[in-house]
Amino acid sequence: MSLDKNMAQEHAIEIQNLTKYYGRRRGIAELTLQVPRGSIYGFLGPNGAGKTTTIRLLLGFLKPTFGRARVMGLDMAKHSLAIRSRTGYLPGEVRFFNHLTGYGMLSLLANLRGTDCRKRAEQLADVLDLDLSLKIRSHSRGMRQKLGIIQAMMHEPDVLILDEPTNSLDPLVQQRVYHLLRQYAARGGTVFFSSHIINEVERICTRVAIIRSGRLVADDNVDELRAKSIPHVMLILKSGGSLPEPLPEGLQLISTEGREVHLVSSGPADRLIDFLNKLPIDFLTIEAASLEEVFMRFYRQEKENHVTRD
Amino acid sequence: MSPGIKKYILPISVPIWGRIWRDYWHITLICGGTLVGFHWLAITFLPKYNMKYRLYIIDNLPGIVKAMIGPDLMQMTSKTSIAAFIYLHPVSLLILVAFAIMMPSWMLVGQIDRGTVELLLATPVSRKKIIFTTFLAGIVGGIVLVASMLLGSWIGIQQTHLTEIRFDRICVVALNLYMLYLLILSGSIFFSAITSIRGMAVGWTIALGVIAYLLHFLAEWWTWVGKIAFLGPLYYFRPIKIAAGNYTDLPKDLTILVAASAVLLVISMIWFSRRDIAVV
Numbered sequence: 001m002s003l004d005k006n007m008a009q010e011h012a013i014e015i016q017n018l019t020k021y022y023g024r025r026r027g028i029a030e031l032t033l034q035v036p037r038g039s040i041y042g043f044l045g046p047n048g049a050g051k052t053t054t055i056r057l058l059l060g061f062l063k064p065t066f067g068r069a070r071v072m073g074l075d076m077a078k079h080s081l082a083i084r085s086r087t088g089y090l091p092g093e094v095r096f097f098n099h100l101t102g103y104g105m106l107s108l109l110a111n112l113r114g115t116d117c118r119k120r121a122e123q124l125a126d127v128l129d130l131d132l133s134l135k136i137r138s139h140s141r142g143m144r145q146k147l148g149i150i151q152a153m154m155h156e157p158d159v160l161i162l163d164e165p166t167n168s169l170d171p172l173v174q175q176r177v178y179h180l181l182r183q184y185a186a187r188g189g190t191v192f193f194s195s196h197i198i199n200e201v202e203r204i205c206t207r208v209a210i211i212r213s214g215r216l217v218a219d220d221n222v223d224e225l226r227a228k229s230i231p232h233v234m235l236i237l238k239s240g241g242s243l244p245e246p247l248p249e250g251l252q253l254i255s256t257e258g259r260e261v262h263l264v265s266s267g268p269a270d271r272l273i274d275f276l277n278k279l280p281i282d283f284l285t286i287e288a289a290s291l292e293e294v295f296m297r298f299y300r301q302e303k304e305n306h307v308t309r310d
Numbered sequence: 311m312s313p314g315i316k317k318y319i320l321p322i323s324v325p326i327w328g329r330i331w332r333d334y335w336h337i338t339l340i341c342g343g344t345l346v347g348f349h350w351l352a353i354t355f356l357p358k359y360n361m362k363y364r365l366y367i368i369d370n371l372p373g374i375v376k377a378m379i380g381p382d383l384m385q386m387t388s389k390t391s392i393a394a395f396i397y398l399h400p401v402s403l404l405i406l407v408a409f410a411i412m413m414p415s416w417m418l419v420g421q422i423d424r425g426t427v428e429l430l431l432a433t434p435v436s437r438k439k440i441i442f443t444t445f446l447a448g449i450v451g452g453i454v455l456v457a458s459m460l461l462g463s464w465i466g467i468q469q470t471h472l473t474e475i476r477f478d479r480i481c482v483v484a485l486n487l488y489m490l491y492l493l494i495l496s497g498s499i500f501f502s503a504i505t506s507i508r509g510m511a512v513g514w515t516i517a518l519g520v521i522a523y524l525l526h527f528l529a530e531w532w533t534w535v536g537k538i539a540f541l542g543p544l545y546y547f548r549p550i551k552i553a554a555g556n557y558t559d560l561p562k563d564l565t566i567l568v569a570a571s572a573v574l575l576v577i578s579m580i581w582f583s584r585r586d587i588a589v590v
Contacts, residue, residue, distance in 0.1 A: 061431055062586045085434035091589070095425035097329075111325035112433035151429065 011070075012037045012159050012190035013058065018067035020053050027053035028214040030067065035192055035207075040185050042205030042222070043194040050214040051194040052092055055161055058192075059089060072158050085113065088157035092164045092194075094148035102132035102139075102147050109151050117154040124150040127176055141168040149177060153184065160184065161192045166200060178204050233263040233272070234285045241280035248275050322443040323435045330417055330447040337413075338451050341405050342458035349459050352396040353466025356389055356475075386550055390476045393463060394483045394553035406455055406487070410494040411515050413451060417444045418502035418582070419511045425589040437583045441499060445575055448495040456488045476553070483549040486560065489567035490547045494519065496574035503582035543567065 013035035020027035060080035250267020525542035551557035
């Protein structure tokens with residue numbers, strides 16, 4: 001990895017007002033975000049949200065309608081080759097020359113990069129338990145995905161751009177991939193981790209951006225994003241107990257089933273505690289919302305905005 | 311030269327060059343071998359061709375062959391010109407044209423079609439280099455094929471002892487054919503650079519080839535088509551005239567073919583560099 005410890009820029013990727021239209025159809029619109037160096041940055045969104053378009057713009061496969069992006073301080077439009085030499089990329093659906101072996105494919109890509117990364121490729125293949133001597137046409141989807149991860153990481157890039165990296169991988173291999181990515185980030189590498197699987201983003205990423213319909217709807221640390229969310233309260237009332245009406249401000253009843261009550265609280269914590277103190281409670285749980293709930297909230301909000309606009 | 315410097319100075323990508331030839335060497339050899347055999351065989355039939363019956367034979371040639379030979383038909387007055395006609399024969403032209411169309415489309419648009427282009431473009435290799443490497447591979451492939459034709463002709467001439475055949479003129483015919491091949495190659499690269507579906511690139515190149523052929527063909531019957539025949543590339547391929555030894559426009563023809571080819575190549579490079587490439 002050619003990371004300079006005295007690097008002036010603190011962001012590995014900076015995107016400013018990046019917009020891409022395919023004819024009249026919008027790919028992404030005025031996307032602005034910064035990916036801190038050394039972070040594992042989740043890029044979350046449903047299918048068709050514009051994640052792959054963003055990645056293809058970063059790597060210069062697509063030309064932006066307007067806006068700009070910099071990777072490791074290099075302008076995407078002017079220094080595309082230099083960016084690609086410092087970047088590792090795993091496409092969403094990775095495709096190889098099927099008549100080559102894993103070794104053949106990796107050595108072709110290494111030659112195109114002008115580097116000798118055989119040793120690192122073999123190490124990665126060991127970790128991911130992949131036989132590189134097999135022809136790619138005999139590979140399963142999971143094996144191809146492993147090969148894709150190896151080719152993206154073998155030259156020790158400064159930035160790793162991964163589009164749905166754990167597709168087709170079994171849970172054990174997924175864990176190994178997460179471990180590899182954590183090690184890589186600990187050495188100073190930056191991971192741009194695009195996914196629609198919320199749980200894995202929550203598990204591995206330090207920061208996350210949520211994209212919906214080509215627009216950024218959230219960009220924050222995973223913990224802060226969760227903290228901004230509404231706590232979910234589940235309580236079982238003592239027999240004969242009931243909820244006061246109306247509920248205090250900031251509390252919203254979700255459902256009641258017999259004595260079991262589900263509430264969400266968007267007000268201050270002390271108000272919630274005061275309220276709960278006055279209730280005859282047998283059992284109580286208060287859970288921070290998962291990233292999934294946060295994501296769904298942003299998703300719903302965006303949908304409502306659409307309806308309002310229409 | 312260090313690999314770092316080589317990467318920037320060389321106008322081609324050596325790994326892509328190697329990839330093309332690892333996948334295409336056997337096809338090139340098969341095409342070359344076929345052309346050697348065909349030209350050899352065709353020359354061995356020449357002693358049986360009696361010049362006395364030339365006009366009778368010409369009159370009885372199928373219309374499509376006559377049109378292929380074009381306005382130079384009546385100049386088929388020697389065995390050299392008949393040997394040159396073999397370079398116009400559909401077998402020679404089809405192999406050459408198929409190679410010129412299939413190889414670049416496989417390398418450029420075929421990669422988009424198959425989805426392998428994403429990994430290629432993620433490496434620090436410029437798109438211009440990809441185009442130029444493909445073009446250079448096409449140049450070498452064309453040299454092998456045209457040289458195979460010449461080899462076949464030469465073996466045939468040696469075997470039949472037809473000393474009246476002017477091999478030097480046959481070489482010039484081959485040069486003319488090679489320049490035509492370069493134009494077709496550039497056309498194929500152009501369509502491969504602007505489309506994302508291999509079938510479409512191949513289809514467009516073939517369609518234009520058919521139009522060019524029809525232009526050449528119809529020019530024989532319609533005067534007004536004859537007036538615009540210069541727009542078609544076959545207008546600049548005159549093997550019979552070259553074989554007759556009285557063709558003065560050859561340098562102009564070669565220049566036009568090379569210039570058109572260079573223009574198409576430059577446009578392809580610019581277009582391919584600036585276009586969006588997305589795998590579906």
